[in-house]
Amino acid sequence: MSSGSDLLRIENLKISFSLLGGQLDAVKDASLRVLPGKVTALVGESGSGKSVISQSVMGILPKTATATGKILFNDPETDAEPIDINSLPKDGPQIRALRGARIGKIFQEPMTSLSPLHTIGDQISETLRIHINMSKSERRDRSEEMLGLVGFPNPRRAFDMYPFELSGGMRQRAMIAMALVCKPALLIADEPTTALDVTIQAQILELLLELQSKFNMAMLLITHDLGVVANIADEVVVIYHGQIMEAGEVEPIFRRPGHPYLKGLMAAVPHFDMKPGERLKALREIPVNAGHLLGKEAASNENASDVVLTVRDIIKSYGTRKSGMFDREVSAPVRAVDGVSFDIKRGECLGLVGESGCGKTTVSKILMRAVTPDSGSVVYHGRDGEIDVLGASAERLRTLRTSIQMVFQDPVSSLSPRMTIQNILLEPLEIHQRGTPASRLETVAKLMEAIGLDKRYLNRYPHSFSGGQRQRIGIARALALGPDLLICDEPVSALDVSVQAQILNLLKDLQKDLGLTYLFISHNLAVVDYMADRIAVMCGGRIVELAPRTTLMRSPVHPYTKSLLAAVPFPDLDRPLDFAMLRSSGASDTSNWGNMFVSPDVDEPLQAKDLGDGHLVLARRNVDARELRL
Incomplete structure (x- = not known):
């Protein structure tokens, strides 16, 4: 396939770091592609070179790193030849024009990636101020529109909030809004759901898919979670110790994995179909000898x-x-x-x-x-x-x-x-x-x-x-x-x-x-x-x-337990996440639980109902255990 049909094409990329003891080769002759409007997942363990590749695409490799090879970015908004990002001056105007505007990035940890001293709105509108000629009011309107698109119920209020006022899931949504506010052609998502609960993770994955479709945007998803890959990726690239082991469309790779490393990763994931006594197959087993320990x-x-x-x-x-550092009034x-x-x-x-x-x-x-x-x-x-x-x-x-x-x-x-x-x-x-x-x-x-x-x-x-x-x-x-x-x-x-x-x-x-x-x-x-x-x-x-x-x-x-179970992504193409069901169930939103599990009256406390064999469920006092089993 010619590089003209790929949004991003990486050819023979080598990245090494200069250390006191010599040179560390982090990426070795890596080649991969990201197609327009598609999701390519880059899968591997920590230290395999995934994040270093994403840094090289953004032009933000540390000074101790040396990169050779080609990183060709084919911007669909221009008729020019693909740009080799690796050949651009590290902090020159060309790479700065691409970074944030045409290529956006979501980082793994939203709390450390967002400035604690600036409001969410300031940080999102700063991207617009750097890349697009807009008035202050226009920047605010676009930022609030983006906050609404990523799921903030009150975008105007969220614009003036600080990161510490938001939950982990909402901070990640703010990060997504910042990455997408300039409507980039390529979004790099570096472990965007690793730090989140399974229910919040499912919401973020659905959001990313919706926005990708809305903006016709390509995505390079960096992850070690094969369940996430199975649910949203079109193509998969498997990397191990800086080398690409396997690459291709998600369907054949998941159904017929060829490389032993990918087979090993799949066997290491705990899933609900495991037989009693069955062990996870770790890639590298630990020899355990605890027989002579105290206890x-x-x-x-x-x-x-x-x-x-x-x-x-x-x-x-x-x-x-309630307010103020020295105000002792407590809510x-x-x-x-x-x-x-x-x-x-x-x-x-x-x-x-x-x-x-x-x-x-x-x-x-x-x-x-x-x-x-x-x-x-x-x-x-x-x-x-x-x-x-x-x-x-x-x-x-x-x-x-x-x-x-x-x-x-x-x-x-x-x-x-x-x-x-x-x-x-x-x-x-x-x-x-x-x-x-x-x-x-x-x-x-x-x-x-x-x-x-x-x-x-x-x-x-x-x-x-x-x-x-x-x-x-x-x-x-x-x-x-x-x-x-x-x-x-x-x-x-x-x-x-x-x-x-x-x-x-x-x-x-x-x-x-x-x-x-x-x-x-x-x-x-x-x-x-x-x-x-x-x-x-x-x-x-x-x-x-x-x-x-x-x-x-x-x-x-209990409806909450059912929601938690439904939100776990399986590394199985035949068991995709049911986003519609997850949206309607609302997990911890008690309004979706039904009358049996929510007490309308403060004077009627909920009770632990015994369903037999050690199965207890919190429900209303007047509900019969037989009704709960139905």
């Missing part, structure tokens, strides 16, 4: 209670200041957690699922004594008796700290950059005065062996490890004291599917070898389906449905 002997203690943790009616409210408190109750049984994994802002992390902080609830009770059933978690002090609290540990969402910020891995793993042992200095070092070596990392790495710092390796170190630190219960707060949401498979398999192996109990918090139902024995679904601070995993996945009752 295995304790796990066989027959005197232990069947329930590890009992949580009853916990409530946590937050008040917000009506908002209940972040509203009467949550559940039990965690010994040896099981209880999944806690819900969208951002539903109260999942607040619950985990209450269980860890990092946040004090307004009311309610939390009882830990230890091997040496019961401990009141919220009232424990001194020695009882010290015992509790060794029994309940946490694995955090972000492996970068949860590890101190100033401590070596050895010091990080030694710290809990030293604080709780476990063993002698020599035995502590031996325990640290065993922990490294348990998570599949070489003991030689102990004197390194966290920055020298990948995201998946850092998360493994976080798991090792949580295991150091031999806990009964691990609270895992979104432990794989920041990871690629292949690394995610490694961590999930590691957690399963550790649970089996050490007799651990998990509270696994996530917004990804496919991941929770793989890990959990029972699942609690949370919305608006309340648990709306709780059931064994198979029951919840096959026969969900």
